[in-house]
Amino acid sequence: MTPDPRLDLLLERVVDVPPELVWAAWTQPEHVKRWFTPAPWTTVDCEIDLRPGGIFRTVMRSPGGQEFPHEGCYLEIVENRKLVWTVALAPGYRPASEQSDTLSCTAIIFTAIIALEPQGSGTKYSALAMHRDEAGRKRHEEMGFHEGWGKALDQLVAYTKEM
Amino acid sequence: MTPDPRLDLLLERVVDVPPELVWAAWTQPEHVKRWFTPAPWTTVDCEIDLRPGGIFRTVMRSPGGQEFPHEGCYLEIVENRKLVWTVALAPGYRPASEQSDTLSCTAIIFTAIIALEPQGSGTKYSALAMHRDEAGRKRHEEMGFHEGWGKALDQLVAYTKEM
Numbered sequence: 001m002t003p004d005p006r007l008d009l010l011l012e013r014v015v016d017v018p019p020e021l022v023w024a025a026w027t028q029p030e031h032v033k034r035w036f037t038p039a040p041w042t043t044v045d046c047e048i049d050l051r052p053g054g055i056f057r058t059v060m061r062s063p064g065g066q067e068f069p070h071e072g073c074y075l076e077i078v079e080n081r082k083l084v085w086t087v088a089l090a091p092g093y094r095p096a097s098e099q100s101d102t103l104s105c106t107a108i109i110f111t112a113i114i115a116l117e118p119q120g121s122g123t124k125y126s127a128l129a130m131h132r133d134e135a136g137r138k139r140h141e142e143m144g145f146h147e148g149w150g151k152a153l154d155q156l157v158a159y160t161k162e163m
Numbered sequence: 164m165t166p167d168p169r170l171d172l173l174l175e176r177v178v179d180v181p182p183e184l185v186w187a188a189w190t191q192p193e194h195v196k197r198w199f200t201p202a203p204w205t206t207v208d209c210e211i212d213l214r215p216g217g218i219f220r221t222v223m224r225s226p227g228g229q230e231f232p233h234e235g236c237y238l239e240i241v242e243n244r245k246l247v248w249t250v251a252l253a254p255g256y257r258p259a260s261e262q263s264d265t266l267s268c269t270a271i272i273f274t275a276i277i278a279l280e281p282q283g284s285g286t287k288y289s290a291l292a293m294h295r296d297e298a299g300r301k302r303h304e305e306m307g308f309h310e311g312w313g314k315a316l317d318q319l320v321a322y323t324k325e326m
Contacts, residue, residue: 075256088251088258093238093274095251095295111256132258
């Protein structure tokens with residue numbers, strides 16, 4: 001995992017919950033729905049088939065009630081350590097249609113790598129978003145990648161402490 | 164592996180060489196160069212990093228001497244049984260750039276699943292190409308998928324019998 005600053009966005013932080021809880025929060029739909037979308041947006045649906053080629057689907061709802069489905073495909077799953085998925089492929093590895101809801105509403109195509117390393121009683125958390133070109137990286141950055149993924153991580157930490 | 168006739172192209176055949184030889188032919192560059200491209204085209208270079216996220220790169224040369232590089236990313240590797248790669252992702256899982264050589268010279272984006280099953284002393288061979296939409300499937304079909312992949316398989320069988 002060697003980020004390319006021209007193409008990638010990276011959120012790195014040490015959080016005071018262990019990797020096992022961060023992993024659970026990322027891989028079980030009932031947990032994902034509780035933290036995944038920065039408030040006041042909400043995650044109203046989530047589907048997870050945790051195997052390479054399996055589906056990772058979320059539906060985000062705006063404060064105004066509009067829903068945004070996103071569908072991705074898991075690529076690598078290393079329990080408690082590493083989770084990789086992409087929206088460039090649909091579940092089952094089929095190349096994603098440019099006409100799909102996922103691509104049309106965001107126009108941001110990326111592969112995500114979530115890496116977890118134990119650090120004391122907490123976790124060194126890395127979230128990498130890899131884009132196909134510089135324009136994609138810039139769009140994602142301007143949409144508020146750092147603020148959005150950072151706020152979602154705050155929510156994940158607060159939620160897992162109550163689990 | 165349940166093909167969708169609207170989106171997928173499938174070549175299925177029983178060949179009289181065992182899965183282990185077919186696997187070797189598909190996964191070692193020195194072998195790939197001997198059969199991969201229907202004559203009179205040739206495969207002049209091949210790079211393989213046989214792990215999920217690893218590179219599968221070939222360079223085809225036309226009879227007139229023009230070279231066509233193709234770069235894909237392996238997704239699943241089950242020795243002697245199943246090989247999955249896609250050109251929708253670059254090596255390392257990054258979404259492939261639409262400006263890449265691979266995509267610009269073929270305009271065909273697909274994920275391939277090669278499945279091998281022992282049958283007697285031979286192999287039930289299935290090659291599935293999954294496209295993102297019907298237009299992609301049609302373009303690939305019109306370019307001669309069945310003839311091309313069929314002729315390459317003939318070459319693979321002839322070559323492995325001399326290995």
